[in-house]
Amino acid sequence: MEMTKRINHLPVLTWNKLKLNDAELLINTEFGKVNTFADAALPAGVTAEKNVSFDELVRHFDALAVSSPKEKIVAGKLPIYNEQRFATGMGKEIDDLIVEADCKTDIYTVDGTHTDPIVLRYDYKNGASGLSSTLIHAKAGSESTWVMYYTSEGKQTDNGLVGASTRVFLEEGAKVHLVKVQMLSEGYTFFDDIGVISGKASELSLAKLSLGAKRAYEGFNDYQIGDKSRLTVDYGTICRDGSFTDINYNDIFIGKKAEGVMRFFEPLYGNAEKTFRGTLDFRQNSKASVGDEQEDVLLFGEDVINKTIPLILCEEEDVEGRHAATIGRLSDEMLFYMQTRGLSEHEAKKLMVRASLNKVARLVPDEGIRHKIDEYLKDVI
Amino acid sequence: MSNDYIKDKPIDVSTDTDRILLDGVERELYDFVDEEREEDFYRINEGLTEEIVRKISEEKHDPDWMLEFRLKSLKIYNELEMPDWGPPIDGLNMDNIATYVRSKSNMVNSWDEVPEDIKNAFDKLGIPQAERESLAGVGAQYDSELVYHNVRKDVEESGVVYTDMESALTGEYSEMVHEHFMKLVPPTDHKFAALHGAVWSGGSFVYVPPGVHLEIPLQSYFRLNARGAGQFEHTLIIVDEGADLHFIEGCSAPKYNTANLHAGCVELYIRKNARLRYSTIENWSKNMYNLNTKRAICEEGGIIEWVSGSFGSHESYLYPTSVLKGDRSHSEFTGVTFAGKGQNLDTGAKVIHIGKNTSSFIDTKSICKSGGISTYRSSVVITKSAEGAKASVNCGSLMLDNISRSDTIPAVDVRTDKADVGHEAKIGRISDEAVFYLMSRGISEAEARAMIVSGFANPVSKELPLEYAAEMNNLIKLEMEGG
Known part of the structure; x- marks a missing residue:
């Protein structure tokens, strides 16, 4: 299979010369069967329907009355997400890929409260490639924690392609804590396409660590349809020398009194290249909604390329939106403080990066995975 | 008084009762039409x-x-x-x-x-x-x-x-x-x-x-x-x-x-x-x-x-x-x-x-x-x-x-x-609080909003010579009026 997919579309186009309007994902591999397994049997109240075709998945969307709401006022916008029945951050071409590769979906339905995390492991051996597709349907009032853990056993130079499509549908009052950890070998290409629809008073927290892979593409889209829904995103990555990372996160406020907080931490080393698109999109009548987005980028290489485009789109008067980004070096004050504590500049930088990534790692509820992250960070940083 | 007081009263700045006083500034100042006489002008196709x-x-x-x-x-x-x-x-x-x-x-x-x-x-x-x-x-x-x-x-x-x-x-x-x-x-x-x-x-x-x-x-x-x-x-x-x-x-x-x-x-x-x-x-x-x-x-x-x-x-x-x-x-x-x-x-x-x-x-x-x-x-x-x-x-x-x-x-x-x-x-x-504060000082709601908008644009007007800053503030008032 060889093709190029256009993904991670910016919701509003800007100057083409900046090359930020979208990204290209090159696919030149055959996808094998994914070795997916849960750590333990699913708890009572959580059911799984495996190997669902994309057509059946769409019928499932029908049953859930899923729709991607259109904007009322569109100013030169490309309505790219409206092409998808259940919008995701990377866009329709990933759905096309799922169909073309005949990738089946696992649908999990959650009822009741589950305190123990449900750990799903996706293990790719010796450069194997694979696609996975998951829908988590959180029923009204349910609460669950999911850990999706992507690894590859083998050499660091293994260079397969791993893709994941994850959709979360939250009914009224549902809570989902979604944790994603990617620690693939350094030669891999990885994409992770997430779509969320948040119902009334629902809560989604996403903690994500994207640590491995040479090329990583990350997309996220949340339609906060219900009133008083909440979203929290904590995202950390390491852009190593020679790596390429392309991120597109959208939080779309539709219900009233919705809240969204997204925090990103991205250190870049050597000649790493990274693009970050982050959007807070306040639709008409999303009254009293509040959105906040923070991006911290530390640059540690003479040849790094860092592109950032944080958008605030707004067609409602009664909202508050804020975006802040800091890009550059560690502040002199912080370095000085560290040095007065006996740390060299190098050690101080390492400490800061580890501390920032550990903030996200602490949200991983599985001790074994946390330990592996810790070991990995010790090695990599 | 709660903030709802203001929310309950939507503002229509185009109504006569809420009109902002503009000290004689009118949109026509800029938009007036002086039709050109053909014989006085050279116009290319x-x-x-x-x-x-x-x-x-x-x-x-x-x-x-x-x-x-x-x-x-x-x-x-x-x-x-x-x-x-x-x-x-x-x-x-x-x-x-x-x-x-x-x-x-x-x-x-x-x-x-x-x-x-x-x-x-x-x-x-x-x-x-x-x-x-x-x-x-x-x-x-x-x-x-x-x-x-x-x-x-x-x-x-x-x-x-x-x-x-x-x-x-x-x-x-x-x-x-x-x-x-x-x-x-x-x-x-x-x-x-x-x-x-x-x-x-x-x-x-x-x-x-x-x-x-x-x-x-x-x-x-x-x-x-x-x-x-x-x-x-x-x-x-x-x-x-x-x-x-x-x-x-x-x-x-x-x-x-x-x-x-x-x-x-x-x-x-x-x-x-x-x-x-x-x-x-x-x-x-x-x-x-x-x-x-x-x-x-x-x-x-x-x-x-x-x-x-x-x-x-x-x-x-x-x-x-x-x-x-x-x-x-x-x-x-x-x-x-x-x-x-x-x-x-x-x-x-x-x-x-x-x-x-x-x-x-x-x-x-x-x-x-x-x-x-x-x-x-x-x-x-x-x-x-x-x-x-x-x-x-x-x-x-x-x-x-x-x-x-x-x-x-x-x-x-x-x-x-x-x-x-x-x-x-x-x-x-x-903010409702800011509008309420100004209204409690005897300023009409529409005027209060115009004042707040002028204040919001202040970083620009303060960089201009006085005459131009005054013109800019007048333009803001005009826009607020919907002229």
Whole structure:
């Protein structure tokens, strides 16, 4: 299979010369069967329907009355997400890929409260490639924690392609804590396409660590349809020398009194290249909604390329939106403080990066995975 | 009293009871129509063809190189695509636009010699009065050509050159013009830069010699009076080493029911340790497509300061660009955009850091109301060579109702680890508490809102000379009234 997919579309186009309007994902591999397994049997109240075709998945969307709401006022916008029945951050071409590769979906339905995390492991051996597709349907009032853990056993130079499509549908009052950890070998290409629809008073927290892979593409889209829904995103990555990372996160406020907080931490080393698109999109009548987005980028290489485009789109008067980004070096004050504590500049930088990534790692509820992250960070940083 | 008190009473600023007192300021001040008498004006046919471009060149007595340049630009225009990323410009049809319209009288430097109808138009806008009170020199362009140009004697004696582009092109400074004309904004830059290269006319040339500091500003005022016409003035300013200049431009036009087009071009060269402040109060009427290009290049230690107020136009594409080529050069952009009913204003700034230890600061405010669409768009690029660069981008947006739209699209591209960039964007509404506080002091609700909006735009108005700050505040009041 060889093709190029256009993904991670910016919701509003800007100057083409900046090359930020979208990204290209090159696919030149055959996808094998994914070795997916849960750590333990699913708890009572959580059911799984495996190997669902994309057509059946769409019928499932029908049953859930899923729709991607259109904007009322569109100013030169490309309505790219409206092409998808259940919008995701990377866009329709990933759905096309799922169909073309005949990738089946696992649908999990959650009822009741589950305190123990449900750990799903996706293990790719010796450069194997694979696609996975998951829908988590959180029923009204349910609460669950999911850990999706992507690894590859083998050499660091293994260079397969791993893709994941994850959709979360939250009914009224549902809570989902979604944790994603990617620690693939350094030669891999990885994409992770997430779509969320948040119902009334629902809560989604996403903690994500994207640590491995040479090329990583990350997309996220949340339609906060219900009133008083909440979203929290904590995202950390390491852009190593020679790596390429392309991120597109959208939080779309539709219900009233919705809240969204997204925090990103991205250190870049050597000649790493990274693009970050982050959007807070306040639709008409999303009254009293509040959105906040923070991006911290530390640059540690003479040849790094860092592109950032944080958008605030707004067609409602009664909202508050804020975006802040800091890009550059560690502040002199912080370095000085560290040095007065006996740390060299190098050690101080390492400490800061580890501390920032550990903030996200602490949200991983599985001790074994946390330990592996810790070991990995010790090695990599 | 709870905040609900205010929420329960929606404000309709268009009603008589809530009207804001404007001390006699009226939209007609800018939008008045003086129909041109055919016999007094020369107007080229509508459309854009090689024949028309040759005709403009002939009318302007271009040197050969300029005719060649125009034809090359026309070719580029025909090859380039319309932009696909901004406000829709389908309503603009070049077949309906006359690219050259001029008064049959020549440019003069005595106000009394300006033809009566044109003089009346500028008198209404207060141009001669402003010249007497606060300017070192003034140029007034009416349609495609300057009709009046005057510089104070002491300014002229200091070696400052302030003249119309046509004179500069063929006179003493022709070499300088040839060397710099559309080098900073080449016709290949975008479709409307190419259009400008093909049909430009009018505009000003300014040269400030080394070390000369002009204490008071120069001003150009552009009035596009003709129906269904375009204005394509070219402004070329060179501020030589250690010199200092404040240049102000103002724009207005009557409101017709056909589209008018403004595709001007501003090129600013700031030499070593020189400083230029370029202030604009743009108030084109709301049938105008304002597709203007402005760019400055700073050499070592040079400073460019943009102050920009965008109030008029039906649609705008306006992003003044600073190229910080020299080490330690610096740019500042302070801008406010107010989009009212029927307006789609896409404004912002671009900065390219090339030199070491360069710095830039962008501070913008967007306001939208009555269905207006305001988009802040910017790009800050820090190249690999720009070690030690610092950039700060700060943009605030204020929504005054929920039928309008405000978008913020700032891009940052950093290619060195020895740079620091900070960005902050905020969007919000007028706080009920602030309105309530002012109302408790006896101010009407509509007035209170107008005051808060003026305060929001204060970073821009405080950078302008007093007379212009007052004009800008009046424009804000006008927009708040929905005039």
